[in-house]
Amino acid sequence: MSALSASLSDLLNAAREIVSQVTKTQLVAASTVFLVYRIVYRLWLYPYLFSPLRHIPGPPLGHPIFGQSPTIINSEAGIPQREWVKQYSPVVRNIGPVGFERMMFLRPEALHKILVKDWLVYPRPGFLRHILGLVTGYGLLTVTGDEHKQMRKAMNPAFSIPNLTARACILPSIFFLLSIDEFTVDAEVDMYYDPISGLVEIISKEIDSQPTPEEGKQILMYNWMSKVTLDIICETAFGYHSDSLHNPHNELAEAYEDLVNLQSGPNIAKLILTMLIPGAPKLLLSNFAYKHRHMLDRLTFFTSISTLLSAMHRIKRISSEMLKEKMRESLSVSDSIDSGLAIEEGDMELGGKKDIMSILVRARMREERVRRDTNIDAREKDADGEDVGVGTGIVGYRMSDEAMMAQVLTFLGAGHETTSSGLAWTLWLLANDQESQKRLREEVLPVFRPQNEKVMGRPGYKTLKDLKWLDCVVMESLRVMPPVPITIRRSTKADYIDGVLVPKGTVFWIPIRVVSTWQAIWGEDAEDFRPSRWLDLPKTYHPAFSLLSFIAGPHACIGKTMAIVEIKAVLGALIANFTFEPAYEGQKAKPAAAITMKPTDGMPLKVKKVVL
Numbered sequence: 001m002s003a004l005s006a007s008l009s010d011l012l013n014a015a016r017e018i019v020s021q022v023t024k025t026q027l028v029a030a031s032t033v034f035l036v037y038r039i040v041y042r043l044w045l046y047p048y049l050f051s052p053l054r055h056i057p058g059p060p061l062g063h064p065i066f067g068q069s070p071t072i073i074n075s076e077a078g079i080p081q082r083e084w085v086k087q088y089s090p091v092v093r094n095i096g097p098v099g100f101e102r103m104m105f106l107r108p109e110a111l112h113k114i115l116v117k118d119w120l121v122y123p124r125p126g127f128l129r130h131i132l133g134l135v136t137g138y139g140l141l142t143v144t145g146d147e148h149k150q151m152r153k154a155m156n157p158a159f160s161i162p163n164l165t166a167r168a169c170i171l172p173s174i175f176f177l178l179s180i181d182e183f184t185v186d187a188e189v190d191m192y193y194d195p196i197s198g199l200v201e202i203i204s205k206e207i208d209s210q211p212t213p214e215e216g217k218q219i220l221m222y223n224w225m226s227k228v229t230l231d232i233i234c235e236t237a238f239g240y241h242s243d244s245l246h247n248p249h250n251e252l253a254e255a256y257e258d259l260v261n262l263q264s265g266p267n268i269a270k271l272i273l274t275m276l277i278p279g280a281p282k283l284l285l286s287n288f289a290y291k292h293r294h295m296l297d298r299l300t301f302f303t304s305i306s307t308l309l310s311a312m313h314r315i316k317r318i319s320s321e322m323l324k325e326k327m328r329e330s331l332s333v334s335d336s337i338d339s340g341l342a343i344e345e346g347d348m349e350l351g352g353k354k355d356i357m358s359i360l361v362r363a364r365m366r367e368e369r370v371r372r373d374t375n376i377d378a379r380e381k382d383a384d385g386e387d388v389g390v391g392t393g394i395v396g397y398r399m400s401d402e403a404m405m406a407q408v409l410t411f412l413g414a415g416h417e418t419t420s421s422g423l424a425w426t427l428w429l430l431a432n433d434q435e436s437q438k439r440l441r442e443e444v445l446p447v448f449r450p451q452n453e454k455v456m457g458r459p460g461y462k463t464l465k466d467l468k469w470l471d472c473v474v475m476e477s478l479r480v481m482p483p484v485p486i487t488i489r490r491s492t493k494a495d496y497i498d499g500v501l502v503p504k505g506t507v508f509w510i511p512i513r514v515v516s517t518w519q520a521i522w523g524e525d526a527e528d529f530r531p532s533r534w535l536d537l538p539k540t541y542h543p544a545f546s547l548l549s550f551i552a553g554p555h556a557c558i559g560k561t562m563a564i565v566e567i568k569a570v571l572g573a574l575i576a577n578f579t580f581e582p583a584y585e586g587q588k589a590k591p592a593a594a595i596t597m598k599p600t601d602g603m604p605l606k607v608k609k610v611v612l
């Protein structure tokens with residue numbers, strides 16, 4: 001024992017002697033060599049020589065530091081990826097910044113594994129969740145695993161078809177007139193159709209105000225689509241009248257405009273880099289960051305983040321007011337229940353309100369009552385007696401105040417820009433395909449303007465669903481120009497996908513636009529807008545994995561049905577009342593290379609009134 005400690009101390013002494021002989025310069029040199037080696041290894045040696053994925057086909061390294069990112073940032077969303085699939089294979093590897101690999105799998109079996117079967121193994125990566133958390137709150141879009149399962153279960157009823165049907169069909173046929181003087185509003189106004197009728201009226205007036213109305217007017221259609229969808233989501237999700245259509249300085253609309261205008265490849269790249277800095281996501285969410293945001297304005301790199309903080313602050317303030325209002329309503333209903341005025345569960349209708357938030361608040365009240373009646377403390381403890389917060393599932397899921405607030409931001413963030421981009425691109429595609437537009441008008445006219453040239457109907461869910469050509473047009477537009485062109489996942493364990501051993505930590509692109517326009521499924525003309533293909537789908541079509549516009553599996557878009565009904569209602573009303581053409585000769589589509597396919601030019605189109 002003593003011999004061992006003697007030799008150990010000899011060893012230590014020898015080490016001390018060596019260290020004492022090493023000069024500072026040598027230390028710096030050694031650290032530099034190590035650092036350079038790490039950089040060279042990360043940037044070139046790993047992706048070229050050591051990565052188990054190095055044999056997978058794909059584009060060359062690209063930029064020595066940023067890889068293929070500059071190409072992606074400067075191109076239309078999803079287009080470089082589509083070209084790689086054509087050139088290489090349905091399994092593609094490419095290199096992003098600092099040598100990080102990204103994989104892309106297109107075959108249904110691979111997508112089924114990533115999105116459905118093993119979805120818990122392939123969550124959204126941390127940086128994506130933080131970006132989404134910053135702009136849409138840490139709600140359903142950001143949670144994963146059990147928390148996601150419980151939250152989704154609690155929210156599903158609010159998005160169910162019966163609930164949507166009730167909402168879209170509450171009204172019988174209510175008619176409105178195009179001229180403002182003659183405009184009549186039924187007492188039972190439908191949630192979608194008030195904003196839609198407002199939009200039709202505004203566009204009509206804009207055209208009428210021209211010296212020669214019959215020649216039409218160039219109108220920035222995306223801007224109007226953004227307003228109408230904001231008003232619809234506020235109405236349907238919160239029962240809140242934002243009326244951004246009539247109020248050009250509506251604070252919520254302006255804040256969202258600032259936010260979506262930030263969408264560009266370079267800005268998203270900056271945001272991703274910022275979110276990778278340890279502590280940055282938390283800091284950006286803090287009041288401190290908001291208060292000191294002007295300091296960021298001095299650094300060109302961060303100006304977009306300062307604008308984002310400012311827009312989000314305004315959005316959060318208004319969202320919190322909307323939520324407080326809902327809570328107040330729920331308390332007054334709760335009081336009436338306690339005082340015996342409305343005892344039945346079915347009476348907890350928050351005044352019969354069908355908006356999504358009322359349904360969630362109601363579900364929470366029900367949960368609280370069960371807990372109270374069964375003497376179960378709303379705050380729960382884990383096995384060690386530690387307080388683990390609310391709703392871990394003893395009775396059911398009780399959404400915390402924070403989670404409720406996050407949902408408000410989620411619905412606004414996820415349900416607004418996506419739908420407006422989808423609508424704008426549908427109008428663009430129809431403006432460039434007059435034949436399909438004419439056929440659509442023939443189909444929707446009897447439904448949307450059934451009486452005479454000034455009267456328009458308000459079809460419900462089922463009628464909209466049964467309009468065949470409208471369905472073909474909307475599905476085709478969502479296929480060719482999916483509002484969310486790409487999303488991301490990361491593997492949390494090594495596993496085989498489509499015969500490839502994918503290491504833990506690999507980032508995947510879920511290439512929505514690439515799959516939806518893949519020639520192997522959709523044929524030679526896969527990239528063309530041809531609505532009639534939905535009347536005779538190709539044999540290669542897979543119902544879950546050929547059209548990924550709302551993706552698939554447990555994380556699939558919860559608002560899918562609602563979004564499709566909404567797009568159909570707005571589109572039907574517009575096509576029944578107006579014709580759309582490109583604004584000028586040679587006009588090109590200009591989608592942002594970012595999270596959604598927002599048109600960067602506001603999408604000017606020549607709009608004329610339909611004369612019957």
Ligand code: HEM
Pocket residue numbers: 124140141142152237410411414415416418419422482483484487488548549550551554555556557558559560562563564
């Ligand atoms: C045309 C319109 C829309 C499109 C194209 C769309 C597309 C998508 C896509 C692709 C995802 C998956 C994102 C990912 O996993 O990375 C998603 C998720 C989601 N969408 Fe939508 N969406 C639309 C409208 C809406 C609407 C109207 C709402 C709600 C009011 C909504 C709420 C959500 C939510 C909450 C999620 C997260 C679901 C989960 O993870 O469980 N979306 N959407």
